Amino acid sequence: MMSATHSKEETTFDPTPLLSTRIQRYAPGAIRRLLPLENFPGMISLVAGKPNPEVFPFEKITLSLKGSSKQIILTQEDGLADGLQYGLPGGNPDLVKWFKDFQCELHGINRDQEWTCCIGNGSQELLHRTFQVLTDPGDPVLIETPAYPGVVGFLQAEDYKLVQAKTDRHGLDTFELERLLSRWPENQSRPKLLYTIPTGSNPTGRSCPEQRKIEILRLAKRFNFMVLEDDAYYFLNFEDESNGKPRSYLALEREVNREIGRVIRFDSMSKIVSAGMRLGVLTGPLPIVKNVIKLTENINLQPSSTTQMLALSLFRHWGHAGFLEHCAKASEFYRQKRDTFASAAEIHLKHRAIWDIPTAGLFFWITLRLPPGEDTFELLSKKGMEYGLLAIPGVAFMPDNSKTCQLRASFSLVTEEQAYEACRRMAQLVDDAWRDWVRKFVPGCTDKNGLSNPTTTVLS
Ligand SMILES: Cc1ncc(COP(=O)(O)O)c(C=O)c1O
Secondary structure (H helix, E strand, O other), X not given: OOEEEOOOOOEEEOOHHHOOHHHHOOOOOOOHHHHHHHHOOOOOOOOOOOOOHHHOOOOOEEEEOOOOOOEEXXXXXXXXXXXHOOOOOOOOHHHHHXXXXXXXXXHOOOOOOOEEEEEXXXXXXXXXXXXXXXXXOOOEEEEEEOOOHHHHHHHHHOOOEEEEEEEEOXXXXXXXXXXXXXXXXXXXXXOOEEXXXXXXXXXXXXOOOXXXXXXXXXXXXXXXXXXXXXXXXXXXEOOOOOOOOOOOHHHHHHHHHOEEOOEEEEEEOXXXXXXXXXXXXXXXXXXXXXXXXXXXXXXXXXXXXXXXXXXXXXXXXHHHHHHHHHHHHHHHHHHHHHHHHHHHHHHHHOOOEEEOOOOEOOEEEEEEOOOOOOOHHHHHHHHHHHHOOOOEEHHHHOOOOOOOOEEEXXXXXXOHHHHHHHHHHHHHHHHHHHHHHHHHHOOOOOOOOOOOOXXXXXXX
C-alpha cells in the first residue's frame, strides 16, 4: 500500500502518507518556483525582487587555505555574483550536485533512484524542517536517549510525546525498541519516525555497530517508521577506516530491506569546515526533500548563498579525495585530544566515575559515582561553579527530564593541562559530595572535613 514497486525484488517506499497535517497547509512559494525559468535562453525576467549587484561593494573574495600557498579567487564571473545574490530554496544547484555525487561515492546509493539532497543553514535547520514535514504537535516520536538537546528542545516546546528509545554501550537497544513497538497500544497513533545519531553520539560518544543498524532498519519496515540519521560526527571517526568508513543507514537500507526511501540522512559541515558558516545537507526521498524546500521558501527563503559559494569553491578545489583527507586530519587531531582526556580521566576519576572511551565525535559521557539521591545538575550548578568547572549535566539529555549522575564533557577545545585540571576538579566534586553525605548520614561523624578518603571508603 505504501510502496510503489520498483523492480521485482526492490521497492521504493513512498513516505507521502506520513506527511504532517501542517505541511499540507503550506503552498509552494510563488516567486521561487519561477526562478529556475530565468535561465531559459532569451527569457526577460521581471520576477524576483533581486537587488542589482552593481550596488554591492564586493569586487572579489580571496580564500587562503592553511598549509597551502594556493589561493582561491572568486570574481564576479567566477562564483561571486551567485554568492552575493538570492538563490534557490533547496540550495545552489552546483553544490547540491557536488553533494549528490559525494553521497553516491560514500554510501553507494544509486543515482537513478528517487532521492536527492538539499542544503540548509546547518543540519539543525534541516532537522527542524524535517520534523515539521513529518509530524504534528502532540505526535509520538521515537528519540534515541540520552538525546541531543537541540532536537529535544523544539519537540518539548510543541508538546510532542517523546518516546525514549534506550541505548546501551553499543548504541540503540534494539531488543527494547522491538518490545516497545510490538506492545504499542492499538488505540494510540504509532510513531512515524526514529531520531538517532549513529556515529559518536551527542552526548554519549558511542557509535552504533552495523548489526544494530540492520536490526533498526528491519524494525523500521516492520513498524512503518522513518529513520532520521543525524550523522553530525560521521567525518570525525577515530576507528580504523582502512577497510572503509562504517556503513550508514542510508548505505544499508537497500541491502537490508530490499527497499529505499525510509532513511533521511543529515550531514553537517560544522565540525570539519566551519560551524559559523552554517552548512548542512539533507539526503532523502524526493517527497520529503521537496516538502523541506517548500518550508524553506515559505520561512527563510533559502540557505546563505555566500556560504554555499565559499563551500563550493573549497570543495571543488579539494575534490572528494581532498575533502576526505581533510576529515582524516581532523579526526586525528581530535583522536589525540580524546586520548589526552582519557589519560586525565584515568588518573583522577578511576574510582570516582565510569565512562567509555568515545569512538567518534567530541564528547565523554561520564557517570559520576555519587552518593544516593545526588545528581549532576545540583552538583555542577552549585559546587561546579565554585570550583570553576562547567560541563552539561545529564538531565539536559533526558527527554523526560529525569535527573542523572551523568555529565557530558567536551574535549574539543581543552589543552592537555586543562584536561587534567578539569578531571581533578571533577574528582574533587565527587569527593566533596561523599564528604557532605557522610557528615549528614553517618552517625558520630563530626569531623568537619569528613573522612580522609570518603570515596574509596564508602564505595569499596
Ligand atoms: C547531533 C547533532 N546534530 C546536529 C547538530 C547541529 O549541527 P549544525 O551545526 O550543522 O546545525 C549538532 C551540533 O552540535 C549535533 O551535535
